[in-house]
Amino acid sequence: MWHTGRIKVAAIASSAFALLVIGAALRPLVLPEHHTATPILTSAEVGFAQDMTAHHQQALILVQRLDRSADPTVLRLAQQLADAQRIEIGTLLGWLRLANETPLSPHPMAWMHTEEPAPHHHSVAAPDHPQAPPDATMPGLATMSELDALATARGRDAAILFLQLMFRHHQGGLTMSQAADRLLPSGPVKESARSMFQSQSQETGVISVLLTQLGAQPRP
Template sequence: MNRTYWASGTAVLLALAFAVAATVAAASGSEGAGAPARAPGLYSPDAGFARDMAVHHQQAVEMSFIVRDRTRDEPVRGLAYDIANTQANQRGMLLGWLDLWGLPKVVADEQPMSWMGSTGHDGHSGHDMGGATTKPGALMPGMATKEELAQLGAAEGRDAEVLYLQLMTDHHKGGVAMARGCATQCGTPAERALAQGMVEAQESELTLMADMLKQRGAAPRG
């Protein structure tokens, strides 16, 4: 249990450290450390990532609140709280940047993930997603379907813990691939720093969740 809390806390500290650094950089207003001299364009990687990751993060927050009501297991509840808190804060930063840039939070004709490169036959990005795929009925790679969210909401105890850890593992894999895309393609230094922080924190949580699944006699899906 101590190992679980230590690993979870480390991931949260990594995420918060990068978030603070990104906030300070953005607030500085200098091209070398914060926002670029010109605001990103409507369909730029910077704007696309902010819009897509805000949606992606919102589902992680939703799943985390669901599982906190479905189990009394403190390690899982602690992890869920950390994920909800971290990703809600990061989502606020992403939406705040869109406001700062004078860009909409939703673009009707924009395909999810199109900012990552050329789109494939399924309408999603042709960029390497590190094995993360978009399931039928899901909006983006790693995201759960409405049916899976309903299943999580109906589960209890160990079943809820295992399903949450499996769904969140898939979710993090998609999130890491997206964040890597921004870390290499986004033009705003502060946003690139935040994206790199997401990669490192979520990779740490992926290791933690694999260990937690093993403790419960289960494994990641796929």
């Protein structure tokens, strides 16, 4: 009798465990779970990262086309600018990979026209931020003819043209960084935009001084 009772208890326990396993397996079918993934970046953050990546890439082209026989001070500045831009490009591309976004925007500068706040932020977008229609031209970019002219310039002329184009390029970057800082309520992208604004403001001052020393002025 005692042995038979142990068998019955063991059978009941085994059946209960089996039911628990089956229930756990069927739970997703009976009670479907709906998970809404929180976007890693908002559309404005994605747009800024994409467009600033493209903007930085032209800065690297300017450095590549600078004559190696130009003023050594200008060459050192160019290398410092290239190093800083590469680091920032890496950061921007890292965010875009995490967000599963493409490196290039299908609608350049459209993010400056949106007022969409980040869903995970608690404040609202700052008012009076610069507006730009979708597919607007990025500010500060050199034209193809200007890039070709830089590639053929030599010596002092190359140094002056490089500084002029980089000064205007940085002015455009400042416009974009300031727009992102005003548009985004908080977060790492906003902090990066603010850091870019500060560093490029300082670099623009250095460029202006070098132009003065070479007897030249920034381009309009």
